[in-house]
Every structure is written in C-alpha cells, then in structure tokens.
Amino acid sequence: MSAPSTRLEIFPNPAPERDYTIRMTIPEFSCLCPKTGQPDFATLKLEYVPHELCVELKSLKLYIWSFRSRGAFHEAVTNEILADLAAATAPRFMRLLAEFNVRGGIYTTVVAEHRQPGWTAATPISLP
Amino acid sequence: MSAPSTRLEIFPNPAPERDYTIRMTIPEFSCLCPKTGQPDFATLKLEYVPHELCVELKSLKLYIWSFRSRGAFHEAVTNEILADLAAATAPRFMRLLAEFNVRGGIYTTVVAEHRQPGWTAATPISLP
Amino acid sequence: MSAPSTRLEIFPNPAPERDYTIRMTIPEFSCLCPKTGQPDFATLKLEYVPHELCVELKSLKLYIWSFRSRGAFHEAVTNEILADLAAATAPRFMRLLAEFNVRGGIYTTVVAEHRQPGWTAATPISLP
Amino acid sequence: MSAPSTRLEIFPNPAPERDYTIRMTIPEFSCLCPKTGQPDFATLKLEYVPHELCVELKSLKLYIWSFRSRGAFHEAVTNEILADLAAATAPRFMRLLAEFNVRGGIYTTVVAEHRQPGWTAATPISLP
Amino acid sequence: MSAPSTRLEIFPNPAPERDYTIRMTIPEFSCLCPKTGQPDFATLKLEYVPHELCVELKSLKLYIWSFRSRGAFHEAVTNEILADLAAATAPRFMRLLAEFNVRGGIYTTVVAEHRQPGWTAATPISLP
Amino acid sequence: MSAPSTRLEIFPNPAPERDYTIRMTIPEFSCLCPKTGQPDFATLKLEYVPHELCVELKSLKLYIWSFRSRGAFHEAVTNEILADLAAATAPRFMRLLAEFNVRGGIYTTVVAEHRQPGWTAATPISLP
Amino acid sequence: MSAPSTRLEIFPNPAPERDYTIRMTIPEFSCLCPKTGQPDFATLKLEYVPHELCVELKSLKLYIWSFRSRGAFHEAVTNEILADLAAATAPRFMRLLAEFNVRGGIYTTVVAEHRQPGWTAATPISLP
Amino acid sequence: MSAPSTRLEIFPNPAPERDYTIRMTIPEFSCLCPKTGQPDFATLKLEYVPHELCVELKSLKLYIWSFRSRGAFHEAVTNEILADLAAATAPRFMRLLAEFNVRGGIYTTVVAEHRQPGWTAATPISLP
Amino acid sequence: MSAPSTRLEIFPNPAPERDYTIRMTIPEFSCLCPKTGQPDFATLKLEYVPHELCVELKSLKLYIWSFRSRGAFHEAVTNEILADLAAATAPRFMRLLAEFNVRGGIYTTVVAEHRQPGWTAATPISLP
C-alpha cells in the first residue's frame, strides 16, 4: 500500500471548438472532522465546461483519496477542491456540489462555482 | 439534562471572495401548537449564500431544539427563524423552507427568503 | 354529525413586510360528477403569497368538505375554489392545482393562478 | 344523480376447477367518522380465491360508494365489508386490507381474512 | 361492440377570463407500426390553456381509441393528434407529449406545441 | 400488415436435468371489454419451471397480440392463456399474473398457477 | 396547554370471533436521550391481533406524547411501550417496531413481540 | 451474424412547418476503453428539433452497435456521435447526453449540443 | 487490447466453518443473439454459500467479458454460467439470476440454482 500521488493529471480537450459539459459523480469522498477527528463522508458532484484541458479520471480519483487522512471543514474543503480543479484545467465553467452525510441530525450540502469572466451558457443553466 | 443554549454561533466565511451556497436539511424540528398544545413536527431546509459569516452547525442544532417547548404558528415561526439566522450571519441571500407534518388532513409548507439589497445570483435560482 | 360551516376564516399575515410563500396539500377533496353522480376524488395543491391575510387551516378543511355532496366539473370547480380563496384573502399571488383521479382511463389536472396587478416574484417561479 | 344500488352482483367463476387468486385495489373508499362527522378515506385491497362465484366489478363499485354517507369505525367497517363480500361469493379464501388516511398523526390499517374450513393454499401465502 | 365515434366534442370554457392550464395523461394509446404491423403503445400527455372551448373527456377517449387499428409513425401521429385537438378547441396554448414503448432497444418521445400568435404565459413555462 | 400467426412455438429445454425458473414480463397485452367494446390493457407476468420444452419468445409475442381484437373477461382470459401455455409446454410449474389497468376506479389483478402432480420446489416459492 | 393524560383508553373488539390484524404507524414519537438530553425521534409501527379489547386512537396519541420530556434508551423504551399496550389490551398477538433517527451515523431499529401462550396465526407471519 | 451497416438512414420530417422535439433514449451503448480494453457501457439520450430530416430508428440502432468493438474515450465519443448525427440530419437543435457506468468509483456523464446559427426555442429549454 | 483470460480464479474460503452468503451483482453482461447477431444485455445476480473456495473478483469480471462476442440463448447461457461457477468453486449452494433487457416488448429473467446434496439453509431462503 503506497501513498497515492495527489497530482491532478490533465489531457487536451478533444472538442475545444464547442461548449459542452462533463459531469462526474464521486460518491466516495472521505475526510476527517478537524474538531473531533471522526470520519466525514460526502458525495461530490463535479460539472464543468472544458476550455483547452480536461481532468484525467484516475488522477482525480487519487486526488480525492488524498483527503482521507486530512482534517477539513465542509465549507472550506469544497471551495479548496473547486479551486484546485479550476487551477489545473482553466475551464470555461465549473461547479462542485458536496453532499455531506448527516452530523448532529443535520444534512449539509455546499455548492460553489467558477466561471471565466464573460462566459455565458448557450443553453441556460440553473442551480441544481 | 441541562437546558441547551440557544445562541447562534458564527464563524468567518472561508471563501468570502466567491458567491457559493450552503444548504442544511434539518428533519427534526418540533414545537407545540399554540391552540391545542399538541406537538408539531417539521423538516427545515435552509439555503444561504454567506457574506462574511457562516452559522456554526452545533449551535444551529441547539437553537433549533430551543423551539421544542414553545408554542408557534407555522407561518410566524418560519419567518422568525429566518429573521434570527439572517440577523446572525448577514448573508447575501438566505431561504428557509419548513415542511410541516399533516394536520387535519392538510400538509403545510412555508418558504421565506431574505436577500441583501441589489444582490443577484450569477447562476439563476428559482423557487423550489 | 352536524353540517360543517363552509365559511373561510382568515387571520392577519404575521410577516406582511416580506413576500413569502405558503403551500398546502389537501389530498382528500371529493365531489360528485354532475353527469353520473359518481364520486370524484382529487388532491388539491394550494400555493400563495399572502398580502395582509392568511387562510385559517381548520376553516379551509371545512370549506373543502362542503364540496362532498355537490356536483362539480373539473375545470369549473378548480376555478371556483381559487376564486373563493382569493376573494377571502386578497393575496399577492395564488395558484391552485387539482389532480383528479383517473376517469375513463384519463388523468386530469387543472392549474389556475391569480395575481395582484403588477406583482412579480423576487425569485422567479415557474409552472409546476 | 340517483341513489346507487348497493346490492353485490355475482357471476359464475369461469375456472372453478382451479384455485386462483383475484385481487382488486379500490383507492376511493370514503365514509364518515362516527364521532366527529368528518370524512374518512381509505384504500381497500381485496384478495380472494373464488369457489363457484365471482363478484361483479360495477356492483362492487356501487357497494363501496354506499358507505360515503355512513358513519363507520375503522375496525368494524373492515370486518363488515369482508363479511358482506364473503356472504355474497362464498369464496375458498378472502382477505380485505383497508389502509386509512392519517388521523391525529396516526396511520391505521386493518386486515381481516375469511377461509373455508379446511382450505389450504397450494402455494403458501403470507400476511402482506 | 360498435365502432366508436371519433368526433372530438367540445364544451364552453367555464373560466375564459383567465389563463389556466388543463393537463390530461392518457396511458392507453395504441396504434400499429406501418412497417411491421406490430402494435405500438404510448402514453400521451396533453397540456393546454383553453381559450373559448375545452375538449370533452369521453369524446377524447373515443378519438384516442380510433387509432387502435391504424398504421402510424411516431413523429407523424403526434403532430396529427396535436393538429386535430388544436383545430377542435382553438386553444391559447397546447402541447402534446407522446412517450412510446421501447422498440429495438430505443425509447422514443415526441413533443409538439401549438400557440396562438402573440400569446405568452404569465408564469413562464419550459419544455418538460 | 398480415394477420399474425397465433401458434405457440416451442424449443427443447437446454437444461432439463435441473429445475430452474424462466420469468417473462409482457407489458403490452390488450384485448376488448366484452360488455362495452372498449380496449383493456394489462401487464402479464409469466413464470415457469420448464420440463422438456420452453416457449419461443417471438411466437409468444404473436400469440399475445392475437387477443387485441377479441372480447375477454379478466378472470377468464387469464385462465385461458395459462391453459394454452401449459398445454404447449407441459411445464413442471407455471404461474400467470395479469395486472389490468384501472376500470371504474378499481385495479384488478388475476393470478393462476398450474403444476405437475407431485412437483415441489427445492427452494420454496410463495405467492407474489 | 394542559398536561395530556397518558392513560390508554380501550374499547370492545367489534369482531372478537375472528383473528384479524390492526396496524398503526406513528411517525411522531419523540423522547430525550438520557445521556445527552438531546431529543430523539422515532417512527413507531404497532401491529396487533386483538382479543376482547382494542386501543382507542386518541388516547394512544396522548400516551405517545407523554414520552416527549422523558429520558429513554432505545431498547428499553420499545419494550416498555409494548408492555404497556399489551397490559391495556391483552391481545392475541402484538408487535412494536421502533425506527429511530440516525445518531452518530448509525440507524437503530428495535422490534419486540408479545403473544398469548399457544396462539398461532392462521396465515403465517414473518418478521418485517 | 453479419457485420451491421453503420450508415445512418434518414427520412423527411413529416411536420417541417413546426418546431417540435424528438427524444430517444438508448440504454445499450457499449464500446471499449482505449487504455485497458475493458468494455464500457453508457445510456445515450438524444434530443433534437428536426429541420427537413429525421433519423431512422433501425439505422440508428445499427450505428450505435458499430461502436461495440471500438476503443473510445468518453468525452471524444460523445462529441463524435453528436457530430455524425448532426451531419446526417442538419437539425435545428440537437443534444446528446451520454451517461457512462461507474469506473474507478466515479460516474461520468457528457452532454454536448449543436444548434443552427440563430435558432432559438419558442418555449425555453434548459440543460438537463 | 489483449484478449482477456476467461479462466475463473479461486481462493480459499476465509470462514469455511460457517455457512454464509456472498452476493455479486454484475450489471454489465453482454452477449450476441444467435439468431440475429444483435447485442443482448443482462444484469447477473450471483448468490452462493461457499464451501472451501470463493471465486476471485477480477477473474470473474474477465470471465463475464468473454461472452461479449459469443452467440448465446437466454436459457442456455444462464445455466452454462451457473455450471462453470459451480464447477470452479464447488459451493454448498449457488443461485444465478439473469435479467435480460427487453426484446420484442418482453422482459426475460432466468433463475437457476445448484446445491450440494443434502445441504439446507439454517435460515430459510426463498426464490427472489
């Protein structure tokens, strides 16, 4: 069991002439609560319109696993992952939705978006 | 069994430079019917775009419990909780939806919103 | 078993300074088919943005029961109930959706709306 | 609108040489609460193994409607309908399940069975 | 078993002063494939905003049955039924959605709309 | 469009040394009501343990279509189809369940079984 | 708001000559955790075959409410309620299933049964 | 087993005077992963507003099968199929959504659109 | 893309002293129809009580893929796979259920079982 690499790999967008959307659902995100040390679990839903780069599936998986032993607050970690993915791929649009498991009887979901200045969708999108 | 504190705690928004959305589903709200004294039950669904402050999860739970022995009408209590949460966090946008259990064969839901003057969502939102 | 009163009771809106929405689902509407005399059943879904008045729950239930022995066509009765409720409460916006049980292999739903001249929703609404 | 006949019609079982099962789901049963006069609603689920007679669909519908203006307790009315249907058709086996709508926050279902002495199912049945 | 009449009957709209919506779901449409002669099955979903006329339920059922022995392609028959219904009732708006059963491993749905020139919905509608 | 053959084709059971179960769900059964001439629709669920013969899929489809223009009562037609299929394949066990669409507000299902004298299932079966 | 009576009322079984089953689903049970004082929530599912007595619906509701301010462990309170109900009605058979809301990421359900010595069901029952 | 033709057949749009929508769900797409050679599976959802031509169902099925032995990346193959279908039918609007089965714990969906310059929908559409 | 090995690998049962059950759901089975050459798709559900050997996951996946280019009838292929798996692992009990996609409007499922002579389950099992 070696420590996984957490570097996000990219590959060239095969259809850069067109705005299209890639969605990835990742039901196996886990990190630790910084206050109590107990495991937290979430389903991540990533949606992006690539510009010149796409994120490679396997490196995304390893990147996600790298949070398994880290302490992370819900609001901060969602914004951090979005920022990492946007920095790696410079997309036209990107949205990350993180649905956390219930804690203290409360279910928390965080949704954050990144968009290139001036980009608008040909077909309107709305918040899920 | 001590009386819980009902003071809403806050913490600094970790990503104030960006509009993003926090959703919390609270299926365990309970108060008393002011007319009959019988328990009422509701699921609360809170959604907000924080500005400089976020609401802390545990204090939110205690605040919600503080209604357990109070008489409260559906329409009034939903607006009161929204007002308390908006006062504590001064969000860019906040919506509270309260789904009450059936009474007299009728299911009641109340939805109220608060927004900073002039705030608009980059990605359009609609009423759930 | 006394004849129920069918007068709609009202009470002052506890948060008239804000546009908010009240939804009521009433799964136990029943009337008679004017052609055949057979019972018809529907689920009513009421949604309104109150102005100065709200409709009282128990009187709404009695009002709904008053249709139990009346003959009523689907399209007409939906518009009649909407008109009665709008007359009683003078809301900013009101919508009534009536989902009737299958008859002759066909499921019928009728949706009617009332709005104060010039009223628009801060958060856009769409037809359900 | 004439008063419907409530007499249960029967017809000869077209396959009396074989044990087989007829199930009927009737989602539109309504009667009145003997205490409060308020309408009660239930879904009836009838299941029977006919002997020499089957119950005719249209007369069953009219029989069910005949309870619309009668006061009836949950436990008693379920047993009464089962007794009427069993008397009309003398089945090898008959079960009636009545799922009543929520009252006072409690959902009630009543299940009653009738069987000819000594009858057993070739394929075992269990309580639903 | 007589041949059913296929003439669509109409009746006056009981609330012509208001834009409202009538929806009818018809799960029992059947016609024949013109190529193979095999039966096709579809669920039709009709939605319209009446002007001066509404379509009568029973004649609609008989009209739908009249396709049972006719050969009909998916795209053509959906547009034909919409045209017939729009001609009979001259609605402000009408949409017909036909969901056909799977054929060759592919599920086909056709959606067509008719609207009076210049008509717009007070509450926005979108394609289902 | 030629008249389909209604002869049930068979083929040798490829594993006659073992009791195993074949289930077929046929959602597109249609016949005519003998009283009113109106189309009836049902989903058939066939389950059988073959002995020496299996029923061929395409001929089963054509056989099912042959009821499209026939008048047939629910109870009788279910028993007739079971008898035809059992006569064609002489199975160790066969069950036919027919779920008819709602008529007069009542949903009817008929379940009939055939078994070789003395056959019992190694793993117990129960009525669905 | 007066303190509710917690005495279980009974009434005579209207069909004591027959074994039949009464099921009640009570989604609004709430008590307090004896360790932390936090509210616990459960859905209770009661099922019984009455002998000479049935439990009255309204008194059952008040009895259930009486736990709202009591500390109670999951396993103990389920057995206590079953014992109270069995003592009040002396049923032929009684089962209580309590589904508690998630605590610490774990969902707990407790199922307990009472039966008269020697009683067996004509139609076999199994554990839900 | 002959090699299927992969040429997309077309037929004239039967209602070219009107914008309407054809949707096809194809749950049986399969290709091979170019890296590992393992089979990939996807459900394709095609939606288009035809101009002068429609795509013929059977040739679409054969075209889809032609990918069964080809290596194909998720993002590229979705754009390729959309391009082929748009080239064959020159539609006013076309969208292809491909939902791939889970790989490495991640579910991927790709959505691409094509539209004639200047075309807009009379009834607004949004991204599914 | 190399041709996958289709040899089923095994490993020693880690708990041979106890009867326990392993279930595997394989939603990606595909073969070819021997008559038409068209792809068929099925979900396989395997359930077994191991004796001394368990089937290794990755080799099972490769074995399943080996059917991708083979012609296979529904009834025969289900029995063949069961026979192969039972030969490789010599289980106390094994059941294979294959749910095939709709063909000709009919959904087919085949269920076959293997058991060691004299084996019985401590907790009764029934046919799913």
Add this chain to the structure above:
Amino acid sequence: MSAPSTRLEIFPNPAPERDYTIRMTIPEFSCLCPKTGQPDFATLKLEYVPHELCVELKSLKLYIWSFRSRGAFHEAVTNEILADLAAATAPRFMRLLAEFNVRGGIYTTVVAEHRQPGWTAATPISLP
C-alpha cells in the same frame, strides 16, 4: 485527533425475559483493499436478538472506525466483525450484512449469521 479506542462496550439487556430484535444500519464503513491500497466503502446492517448483553452505540461507532486504515478482504472482514460482535455480546442470534460499493463493475454483498445452539425464532425469519 486521538486514536479511537476500538474496544466494544456492552450494557445489560433491559428486557432479557423476551426475544426481541435490534437492528443497526451503519452506512459509513471504510477499509482499504489489501491488493491495491485503495479505499473500500460498505454499508453494514447488523441484526441481533440479545441474550444478557447489548452493544453500546458509541463504542460500536469507534470499533467500526478502527478499520479505516486496515487492509481487509470483503469476505474475511464481514466474518471477522460478526465474530467480534458475537464474542462481545453472546447473543441468541446475530446477522451481519455488508454491502460493498462497486469495484470492477461488480457489487458485492456478504451476509453471515451466528446463533446459539438450539435457538429458534418464535416468528420465523428469512434471509434478507
């Protein structure tokens, strides 16, 4: 973040005179694949009939967390957890069902049971 204790705590069964059932659903089990080091996820479903001891909820949670950094095969770890829980509580009956997330396109579930010699359930149980 301290290392959690993994010792299972127990408490006396509050109703030892009666056979009753405790069920716990634990959706947040995670361990590591011994071959690849990648995280595995499962939902555990525990069901037991206590004898003199019950397992304490919080220590169960900590025990479950202790697998987070351990390598563990599906079949072995399910039997190990069952053995630990049975050793700690000496129950009359105990069953553990572990539903693992999909790996290689295959979903695996393992079900193991322990029972005191001679124990039988008053109400029959079957394998879920």
